[in-house]
Amino acid sequence: MRAFAELLDRLVLTPSRNRKLQLMVDYFRATPDPDRGLALAALIGDLDFPSVKPAILRAMVSERMDPVLFGYSYNFVGDLAETISLVWPTGNAGAGDGVPLAEVARELSQVSRSDAPAVVAALLDQSTASERFAIIKLATGELRVGVSARLAKQALADLGGIEINEIEELWHGLHAPYGDLFAWLEGRADKPVPTAQALFRPVMLSNPMTEADYPRLDPKDYCAEWKWDGIRVQIVASGDARRLYSRTGDDNSGSFPDLMNAVHFNGVVDGELLVGSPTGRTATFSDLQQRLNRKSVSPKVQAQYPVFVRCYDILQAGDEDLRPLAFVERRKHLEAFVAALDPDRFDVSRFVPFTSWEELDEKRKRPPHPIIEGIMAKRWDTPYLPGRPKGPWFKWKRDPYTVDAVLMYAQRGSGRRASYYSDYTFGVWTGPEDAPELVPVGKAYFGFTDQELKQIDKFVRDNTVERFGPVRSVRADTKTGLVFEVAFEGLNRSTRHRSGVAMRFPRISRLRWDKPSAEADRLETLQSLLDA
Amino acid sequence: MRGHDLLHPRPEGLYCPPGDLYIDPVRPVPRALITHGHGDHARPGNSAVMATQQTLDIMAIRYGADFAQTSQPADWGVPQKVGDVTVTFHPAGHVLGSAQIAVECGGLRIVASGDYKRRHDPSCQPFELVPCDIFITEATFALPVFRHPDSKAEIAKLLRSVRQFPDRTHMVGAYALGKAQRVIRELRDAGYDEPIYIHGALQKLCDYYETQGVALGALLPATLEKGSKKDFAGTVVVGTPSSFADRWARRFADPVAAFASGWMGVRQRARQRGVELPLIISDHCDWDELCVTIEETGAGEIWVTHGREEALVRWCELNGLRAQPLHLVGYEDEAED
Known part of the structure; x- marks a missing residue:
């Protein structure tokens, strides 16, 4: 347990993606089976111990210490699991080799609800504070160490020196503690052969179209489609099994029962999940968010935000694997295949006709629908290749939105940027014209060069108004202030932010040292984008 | 003599009327006894200072040789008369030269422990337990959540x-x-x-x-x-x-x-x-060590200062000890700069 507890402690405080990968790879390399497999399952969120609930933890601690002292402690720490791990009466007396992770997982999974307090208490007694924290987080199901399922799979790929799509393809046929997977990654066994049905197929991805690209490409070799701003999905149906996967292979079927009930086919389809209907209106990304990351979806939400799939490609029809075929051939299969499906749930992405790149560029800049985020250009003659091959598919996004905003708060970065104020909260003007005030609209920490970072850092240090721990508020009024041109991909309504808007993918696109702060944009400019 | 007559807080710091001296004053005073060299306990500008030789050396390094008009080294464990009181410096185990100061008068002994720790520390003298009637303890880490590992x-x-x-x-x-x-x-x-x-x-x-x-x-x-x-x-x-x-x-x-x-x-x-x-490496006691030390001094009354006084006062009450927070101003949490 010690190594797993230390891994969690390090992951949660390590901001760098590559360093997190290194921590995980080193852990997987050094830890024996089945502990590492259970750690992997825990990181990915595949472990569930239904008998252990936070309420029993509270009850357990209240039997063991003065409630007033516990109250002072909890107020100071702010996190229940951490407080309990620290105040537990055995302190660090349980230090030693401790209980192996696999043993902890076995006990937690077998325990009944009535025995849970005694079993959990015995585990906590034998542990250090750090191990107790790991056990409680494990038992209650939320690790929150900043590791996504995809990052954990990337660590596996790094461990085995393979591409991540090989992991994704296998994933749903594998089960904790993943002994066969680790044996393969370490070269001690053949690649596991999945026996499960309806497995994910690694998806084909595109590269951005740059100005250097298209003069070298012949438009006759390519078709074009609109790029819709939904969620890329893969629907796999074989036998009784029907699944909806994200493009990284996460199984999201449970969130979309309405759509899954309309899957009456045998095959694999690639497309974009959108809210609305193929024949009617296509709703915004904000509406789609009402359907994402929900474990259960009420009939009301299903009726209010119906989903459908705009199909881009077909990977398999019946038992026939179509991936080796050229796109032009797959497209014929796709059209025939989708014609037989429920027209309220499926349609085929339409082509955008063009004869020259200049013509396509014009169309890209004036999309006919607000939910279009650009153009996809695909070669007619390439098979369906997993990963991101250079050449066959290009995404050509419409230009980002930009707004001129004023720097309001700056926060110190971490790691390499620990001595720099590198995370910026910026705002736009609101209120009456003659007495405007700034309202924060977003936060960004990249988009500038190292040289520009130094300049902004100096500005922050020279214009600090107040300090709150690692955050400084910066002078920002109609006379003084640093204006950023902020680029972003879209805008959502937000009830969590005072401004009522939340930017998607904001980044600093230019420093406007030349622009007086009073001339930065107003909130109304952003609000008009919402209504579009 | 009651405890309050021997030592009590004033805006300048902890004052001892029969010795006319202050312990770790936060403002310049005529006579100061200094427990250790950290900046919130040892300040420049006092007229006469008594401290261990190492604490005096450290003050000279930090503030210059003229940090006080006169300074007098205190030998470990040797009682000295100051006015009507007897003062003795005992190792506190906090940093090099750090001392607890025992103040005695009329049969009453109060130990002002300054900052202290019980753990082994290869860079300073180990803590020495001093039995007393009233023990003044710090409370920097006085919450049950603080249990320093090895x-x-x-x-x-x-x-x-x-x-x-x-x-x-x-x-x-x-x-x-x-x-x-x-x-x-x-x-x-x-x-x-x-x-x-x-x-x-x-x-x-x-x-x-x-x-x-x-x-x-x-x-x-x-x-x-x-x-x-x-x-x-x-x-x-x-x-x-x-x-x-x-x-x-x-x-x-x-x-x-x-x-x-x-x-x-x-x-x-x-x-x-x-x-x-x-x-997690601390110059201070963790919760368990604070509680143990309070018990071991045998003191019937505990004064709690700088930190989380309320939790330690609560613990004393639960364990049948008289305790009160001693409201001294000007001391900082460890390294919260």
């Missing part, structure tokens, strides 16, 4: 990370007096014999510790003129906590921010400071 395990964690990330610089934030030297000494005890790089603010105090018999091994200044960032990859750099937010810190290769402090036992504290590798 510092050897924390040092081992640091060394594991140094091996795991040989391309990075491990930057250990440590208070300039006491903590820095202890971390360096414990690294040496753990077998680390590479040169350790130090921020300039640590140099004089490290030199002084050496003269007092605390061997710190090879220390080099963490400066480079025209070298590349890679120069410090794989090394350990020790600096004051605040220096890592300075522009000074920019010279190092992809630094791992480590911080040696009792506060690092709480994850949110580490996160707020941007610490990547928290090292």
